Amino acid sequence: xxxxxxxxxxxxxxxxxxxxxxxxxxxxxxxxxxxxxxxxxxxxxxxxxxxxxxxxxxxxxxxxxxxxxxxxxxxxxxxxxxxxxxxxxxxxxxxxxxxxxxxxxxxxxxxxxxxxxxxxxxxxxxxxxxxxxxxxxxxxxxxxxxxxxxxxxxxxxxxxxxxxxxxxxxxxxxxxxxxxxxxxxxxxxxxxxxxxxxxxxxxxxxxxxxxxxxxxxxxxxxxx
Amino acid sequence: xxxxxxxxxxxxxxxxxxxxxxxxxxxxxxxxxxxxxxxxxxxxxxxxxxxxxxxxxxxxxxxxxxxxxxxxxxxxxxxxxxxxxxxxxxxxxxxxxxxxxxxxxxxxxxxxxxxxxxxxxxxxxxxxxxxxxxxxxxxxxxxxxxxxxxxxxxxxxxxxxxxxxxxxxxxxxxxxxxxxxxxxxxxxxxxxxxxxxxxxxxxxxxxxxxxxxxxxxxxxxxxx
DNA sequence: GGGACGGTTCGGCGGGCGCCGAAGTGTTCC
DNA sequence: GGAACACTTCGGCGCCCGCCGAACCGTCCC
Numbered sequence: 358x359x360x361x362x363x364x365x366x367x368x369x370x371x372x373x374x375x376x377x378x379x380x381x382x383x384x385x386x387x388x389x390x391x392x393x394x395x396x397x398x399x400x401x402x403x404x405x406x407x408x409x410x411x412x413x414x415x416x417x418x419x420x421x422x423x424x425x426x427x428x429x430x431x432x433x434x435x436x437x438x439x440x441x442x443x444x445x446x447x448x449x450x451x452x453x454x455x456x457x458x459x460x461x462x463x464x465x466x467x468x469x470x471x472x473x474x475x476x477x478x479x480x481x482x483x484x485x486x487x488x489x490x491x492x493x494x495x496x497x498x499x500x501x502x503x504x505x506x507x508x509x510x511x512x513x514x515x516x517x518x519x520x521x522x523x524x525x526x527x528x529x530x531x532x533x534x535x536x537x538x539x540x541x542x543x544x545x546x547x548x549x550x551x552x553x554x555x556x557x558x559x560x561x562x563x564x565x566x567x568x569x570x571x572x573x574x575x576x577x578x579x580x581x
Numbered sequence: 582x583x584x585x586x587x588x589x590x591x592x593x594x595x596x597x598x599x600x601x602x603x604x605x606x607x608x609x610x611x612x613x614x615x616x617x618x619x620x621x622x623x624x625x626x627x628x629x630x631x632x633x634x635x636x637x638x639x640x641x642x643x644x645x646x647x648x649x650x651x652x653x654x655x656x657x658x659x660x661x662x663x664x665x666x667x668x669x670x671x672x673x674x675x676x677x678x679x680x681x682x683x684x685x686x687x688x689x690x691x692x693x694x695x696x697x698x699x700x701x702x703x704x705x706x707x708x709x710x711x712x713x714x715x716x717x718x719x720x721x722x723x724x725x726x727x728x729x730x731x732x733x734x735x736x737x738x739x740x741x742x743x744x745x746x747x748x749x750x751x752x753x754x755x756x757x758x759x760x761x762x763x764x765x766x767x768x769x770x771x772x773x774x775x776x777x778x779x780x781x782x783x784x785x786x787x788x789x790x791x792x793x794x795x796x797x798x799x800x801x802x803x804x805x
Numbered sequence: 806g807g808g809a810c811g812g813t814t815c816g817g818c819g820g821g822c823g824c825c826g827a828a829g830t831g832t833t834c835c
Numbered sequence: 836g837g838a839a840c841a842c843t844t845c846g847g848c849g850c851c852c853g854c855c856g857a858a859c860c861g862t863c864c865c
Contacts, residue, residue: 368589497721
């Protein structure tokens with residue numbers, strides 16, 4: 358086919374799409390977990406995973422009798438997000454029935470390696486409002502933002518880093534941008550390590566802890 | 582299916598992918614032109630175009646007995662580019678045989694509404710080197726860049742604009758970033774209007790005119 | 806009106822793909 | 836060694852989808 362069509366075909370299947378979206382939490386899943394998650398048999402999952410790996414979208418790691426698999430990299434995650442976020446003009450039906458289960462994810466979740474959902478958008482807004490990132494023309498970290506990253510998160514950009522310090526990521530529940538890139542990853546890592554947020558369930562949803570409420574409030578004036 | 586899989590399925594076909602890539606030149610094509618371009622019959626093209634329109638990826642406009650069709654918007658173009666650009670680790674086979682026809686496109690072409698190819702990358706590098714855009718942390722237009730846009734291109738960002746002033750777009754021939762967003766569009770528009778570049782053939786390729794060589798040299802120090 | 810032309814609709818063909826169950830391989834634990 | 840377990844391979848079924856040719860519908864031009 359054509360490279361474009363080949364790449365797209367990897368996503369163009371209910372089961373494979375479900376795999377990729379599940380893996381957007383940035384963690385490695387076993388083949389069996391993915392199979393149960395998508396509601397297919399182990400054999401089907403095995404085949405589909407192999408296709409995704411062959412297509413370069415997933416990276417695998419064998420450990421004993423387990424096959425761990427994760428998204429191949431930030432580019433793969435970005436592509437998955439971009440496809441999931443594309444939704445031309447549909448004014449969000451947003452059925453209330455299904456929203457119960459999705460509620461936790463809508464409030465706060467991880468998106469590959471950064472925070473998303475309402476929390477992610479709030480954090481992004483707060484950082485913009487405080488002049489830590491500048492969205493007036495593109496998106497960039499301000500000098501004040503660099504200081505904040507060093508002070509609050511103890512993160513300093515490696516010299517000669519090729520990964521952009523900050524990148525926007527369109528949120529598929531909020532339909533607004535939140536912060537990805539190295540900054541987003543650092544914020545997410547710090548939040549998990551310091552117990553500001555905790556993963557709930559086996560999916561992407563996270564919950565802001567009391568300590569997190571305090572921290573986000575003090576550091577950014579966000580009440581969550 | 583799932584929204585993700587549905588969207589991906591639109592691209593997951595040789596013919597439809599060829600349509601989208603052709604339309605990346607930002608212009609409207611007739612159904613017949615697309616059919617010939619992709620090497621399928623008119624009936625097939627008609628059906629596939631209808632699917633892309635129904636999927637919200639293409640916008641159509643009927644004029645007399647012609648059906649003009651173009652990409653639905655910048656998001657659709659960005660998605661197409663993102664899919665085309667994703668190519669995990671393949672170190673560019675770059676067959677010399679096919680490169681003849683593609684040579685013009687590799688040198689300079691439009692990418693939806695901005696300039697790409699070697700020219701696009703050179704312009705992006707020059708603007709970065711001259712401090713008009715800042716890529717140290719994300720991508721943003723500097724104050725000097727705003728002045729340059731006003732002076733050289735007579736472009737001023739509308740107040741309250743929701744489109745980012747500048748955005749990067751990964752080039753599928755150069756595998757490097759060039760400038761998209763409102764800045765990229767303004768630069769492309771100015772270049773075409775002022776005769777700095779001229780479209781060649783029916784595709785996306787453009788050619789730098791002598792006047793363009795002078796202008797790019799004086800404005801940005803780019804020799805092209 | 807008549808002919809040329811762009812586009813669409815319909816029927817039908819062929820191939821590819823997703824899925825499963827059954828059998829098989831390799832690993833872990835007792 | 837044997838049993839449980841995670842995963843893979845294979846054969847086969849059924850469906851979907853891309854494609855074409857033929858007939859048809861509008862539009863444009865003489």
